[in-house]
Amino acid sequence: MSSVSKVACISILGLTLGAGAAQASSTHIIVNNSIVSSDETYQSHGITMVPLNAVQSLPGVSITWNNSTKTVTIDRNGEKTLLKVGQKSATLGSKNITLPVVTTLKNGRIMVPLRFIADSSNAYVSWNPKSQTAYVAKANNEIKNKYTSDKLNVSRGAAIKLPKVSNLKEYTPKGYENLNTDYYFPEGKSNSFFIQEMDVISYYKISNDCSVLIWTARFDSTKRESSGLSFLPYKLVEQDGQKPTIQGRITHFNFMTAVGEISYNLIDNTGKEINPGQKTVDPTNFFFDIPDEQK
Structure with missing residues (x-):
């Protein structure tokens, strides 16, 4: 799937979930055949938020956390992404990207928009409206x-x-x-x-x-x-x-x-x-x- 198709899938996902400041998510997230617990996901203004550690389970991705600056560094085979908690922007390689909502800390987890999972890990992402399931897939x-x-x-x-x-x-x-x-x-x-x-x-x-x-x-x-x-x-x-x-x-x-x-x-x-x-x-x-x- 092309990067344009990935974004389209996630855009559709955002549109179909409805609005709301923060509410429990009815969306199922499956990352490489493993279900992400619904207790770990929620919706913010119609955007599905997932824990950043879902990225870490994908191959070729490592994550480090700087507690003093509240900054996450995601290393994907040498290409680094910088993400700061509380901001809507991130640096993906040499490119600045704007996130649809700010990243947050919730119950000790860094929560990011689902679209960011695709952008930062180069994963295949698809949305199943029949089962309300988002798939994130990247084979090792x-x-x-x-x-x-x-x-x-x-x-x-x-x-x-x-x-x-x-x-x-x-x-x-x-x-x-x-x-x-x-x-x-x-x-x-x-x-x-x-x-x-x-x-x-x-x-x-x-x-x-x-x-x-x-x-x-x-x-x-x-x-x-x-x-x-x-x-x-x-x-x-x-x-x-x-x-x-x-x-x-x-x-x-x-x-x-x-x-x-x-x-x-x-x-x-x-x-x-x-x-x-x-x-x-x-x-x-x-x-x-x-x-x-x-x-």
Whole structure:
């Protein structure tokens, strides 16, 4: 996403939250797949304020605090940003920027506008109006390098760890919690995948070093019906996004948390399972090469 798009996302965020001097925030903030506690966020004049330490959790960013001058220095791979508590201005590299509201100290935390997180960390930021969620995403170099590996199992392991972003509805899995998670990849690929948890399945594609949610659905496993996906022969009861069309076979991994094992197989266009097997989970990477998978 370009810097203009980042600003547009945050501007939309500011406009949709309404006005008010300072009030509890109903916005959800997710930074690199981790939820920022709602107790740590609030709205000031329609702007979502978040704790500055949310920046520190992003790769390539370090923060130092000068208590005597009440100044924060943010170092992003050598490019420094200076921010002073109580002011609406900041220095981003050699550029002066104006913040929409002043930074403040609240309960021992330095609170800054969400837009500043994007400006100071060069992160991908997107806003989901359907779930009232702002995503801040920036993958570290280790995950990015693994994703580009020529080893398929390594690339797949990195793909599911990339920061996830979404502008779709959020479906909460229902039913008996068996702690199993299913992963489906088009044969020989790692740039898209499905994750199934109980009665919810989600399809992601990799873009801008993020896993972008393209389609998500809830299904009824008691009613067999063609869903258009060979590995999911159940009735879809609700869905959002663009359901993909998958040609060729699917590689399937079923991670069984309770027993620490993972089962696997290939699935052809008719739904037939090929070469099923089971292995003990490698905690460093769930995935491995499946016999007869074409790469």
